[in-house]
Amino acid sequence: MDSLFLILVLSLAITCPTSSSTSDALSVGSSLSVEKPQDVLTSPGGVFTAGFHRVGNNSYCFAIWFNEPPSDSHQNRTIVWMANRDQPVNGKRSKLSLLKTGNLILTDAAQSDVWATSTASLSPACLSLNDSGNLVLLNLKTRVVLWQSFDSPTDTLLPLQPFTRTAILVSTRSQSNFSSGFYKFFFDNDNLLRLLFDGPEISSVYWPNPAYVSWDNARSTYNSSRTAVLDSLGSFTSSDNLTFLAADYGARLQRRLRIDFDGNLRLYSRKMPGESWVVSWQAFSDPCVIHGICGANSICSYDPGFGRKCSCLPGYQMENHTDWSLGCQPEFQFSYRQGESRFLQLTLVEFYGYDYNEYQNYSYAECENICLELDNCKGFQYTFASGVYNCNPKTQLRSGHRWNTQGYFYLRLPKAHLFSNPNIKPQPNFGLNCADRVVDLKREYVQARVSKPVKFLLWFACGVGGVEIICIVLVWGLLSSTLSKSNEDIHGYLLTATGFKRFSYAELKTATRGFSEEIGRGAGGVVYKGVLADERVAAIKVLNVANQGEAEFLAEASTIGRVNHMNLIEMWGYCSERKHRLLVYEYMEHGSLAQKLASNVLDWEKRFAIAVGTAKGLAYLHEECLEWVLHCDVKPQNILLDSNYQPKVADFGLSKLLNRDELKNSSFSRIRGTRGYIAPEWVYNLPITSKVDVYSYGVVVLEMVTGKNPTMDVDTIDGEQRRLIMWVRDKLKGTEIVSGMGEIIDPSFEGDYDAEKVEILLRVALHCVEENKDSRPTMSQVIEMLLHHGKDN
Ligand SMILES: *[C@@H]1O[C@H](CO)[C@@H](O)[C@H](O)[C@H]1NC(C)=O
Ligand SMILES: *[C@@H]1O[C@H](CO)[C@@H](O)[C@H](O)[C@H]1NC(C)=O
Ligand SMILES: *[C@@H]1O[C@H](CO)[C@@H](O)[C@H](O)[C@H]1NC(C)=O
Ligand SMILES: *[C@@H]1O[C@H](CO)[C@@H](O)[C@H](O)[C@H]1NC(C)=O
Ligand SMILES: *[C@@H]1O[C@H](CO)[C@@H](O)[C@H](O)[C@H]1NC(C)=O
Ligand SMILES: *[C@@H]1O[C@H](CO)[C@@H](O)[C@H](O)[C@H]1NC(C)=O
């Protein structure tokens, strides 16, 4: 027996020369067993591991995963490939074997083959895992690659893995179920990269925007080579002219492009093996545009803070409480007779496809009549475009989502139903946006969440961390109370809660009296004061964006528009017309922190409150699923003050709205920051993370405490832009903060301040401006430090 083993080892060493042990390569005649956890292949540099991964009770798939973080529990693995995702094998006697014939097979419980490479080779072959994540079956003699996992990806594309005309990425079924789901990413027959929802009932392409022709989406149909690749620096290029860059482009990070189970295509990156992944690019910032999420007769809505939610249309109820993709069914008998229908107006709602026809320049009455005469008309979209009203009767209500259309959707309901049964029940909703932060739910729990005590579980889930399930939408609460009022209230009640609106250029020109009163000027554009038609005073920003696609702009603007936090400036709407891109914000009477610091009206209490509020606003931006939407330009000019001197951070998200091409050239750092507040990462070309905002925040707090501008007033001479920080550190050197403080504090306090609170401000600020970004706290830690101190007092 021993000698046999020796021979085996020797033959291994000879046939698989790259390896010294079985953990590096699999040679002809050997196999990996599901029962031995040590039976895995590891890539030479230890980046990837291939082996059996448990996907359920007693069921396993042969998979490749990132080796870090090491986890025996199978829970936290980042899977990049699977052989038998749709046919897991038994936990006993299953194995992956490399046969003498050169065929690699996966057998289930020593009975049936569930998967095979169907390769053949006369000379010995060897299976090994590359550090790029490629599992390669090599003919040792001819060095020909017989088979490689890079040729048959599952849902993930790794850097340098060619994506070809035959490749197709298919999402998993859910966060925890790895079998093939409904979303696909592939090259279509017309040479374009597309995202397709291929569901059990319907199938439709949702990316690039199906409403536009390819050149409006900046894609080219003429290059039939159909290849795409993601490089290791984070740049994706495709033969259809699609290109994009990771938000952290340039740094050598671990990356992966994945079609997630929610249908969004996301690029993830992480700096250190074992850290958690961050999204550095995604196809949709509004995930509701993705088809097939909520099923028929429902509306998807999205809030960056809470994720995605589904709700049934009025008069409809959830078909099956275990599955939103089945949609909603009418609560009423679906047979309309003439004169017995009513139309309910819904605002900010759009349904994709299933138009009976498009009728241009039709009056409302004409459109209503068309719908009434059709037996299967469920309602109609009545929108204003290019100077006329368009009428689109719909035969099915699919892919409903909130959208800033100029016009309304009119839902057809039986007359009797609407008035005899006004109490439209709140519907349970779920959200699943922060795909990678969602913890892996146990199956029992998933099933339990939709059973009887739905409400309790919903609250429970919110408390637990808001995973997958979201509380009942307030809109429906509002709705049920509104519906009991008069008919007029019914008209236009729905989903108007946000008031986010699309303005015409003419409207904004009138509001600003021809852009006459300039109130600010920044990297993104010039800001004017204006009075809207409804007499609200607004700050209107005219963006300098040269050639950004409308669709992209709309997606970004509506994401920013839905960010809602008391310490973030509220966006009321936007305008996108021809070359013009404008954003409409609430106007702040007290102007900016910069102006108020200059005029000495802020005592230390106000400054402390401003420091706390600003930290809350930034923490919300960084941590509510938006960590990759950095502010990147935190400075006193961008911190506005309301009538109570509460701060509101302005201009967030703009770095995303500015042209992405800027990322490529060296002016990148110039756009995304202001002298004196720029973190060292920009200067040294290090990866940009939310810690750049923390740094800038630290400088702002130092400025509030000392009353000195970080670039101008400090009289030390070292020619560096971080002079204020040097000066403060210098003054405090060797002394306790408390005793060194007197000299640096803003003289306008005239000695009237709470030494303890000012000290904590200084401590936090100095902590925030550490050179090494990993030493800096996160924004929520900053809040913790500031508030914890407040309580002690
Ligand atoms: C995953 O989903 C498929 C399709 O719905 C189902 O057949 C399978 O049992 C699920 N697997 C697990 C482990 O839940
Ligand atoms: C998984 O196995 C455990 C123990 O064998 C059992 O208690 C549990 O009910 C199983 N879960 C499912 C979903 O089958
Ligand atoms: C998975 O990762 C999370 C967060 O990083 C951690 O809290 C948890 O303990 C990990 N689970 C396992 C089983 O390692
Ligand atoms: C294996 O990876 C190395 C670098 O990581 C690469 O140069 C080589 O071409 C890869 N081989 C195969 C067969 O993918
Ligand atoms: C594709 O990109 C190239 C280089 O950026 C450009 O010259 C060309 O016009 C683009 N083609 C289309 C059809 O957009
Ligand atoms: C087609 O795309 C490939 C890959 O991007 C590129 O190398 C090739 O030059 C393109 N061909 C034409 C005719 O543009």
Ligand SMILES: *[C@@H]1O[C@H](CO)[C@@H](O)[C@H](O)[C@H]1NC(C)=O
């Ligand atoms: C909902 O779907 C589940 C699983 O498909 C099924 O078992 C259940 O009977 C359905 N419930 C209703 C009310 O149709």
Ligand SMILES: *[C@@H]1O[C@H](CO)[C@@H](O)[C@H](O)[C@H]1NC(C)=O
């Ligand atoms: C729309 O229709 C009205 C009358 O039906 C007509 O006068 C008007 O010119 C039409 N407008 C356009 C843009 O076709």
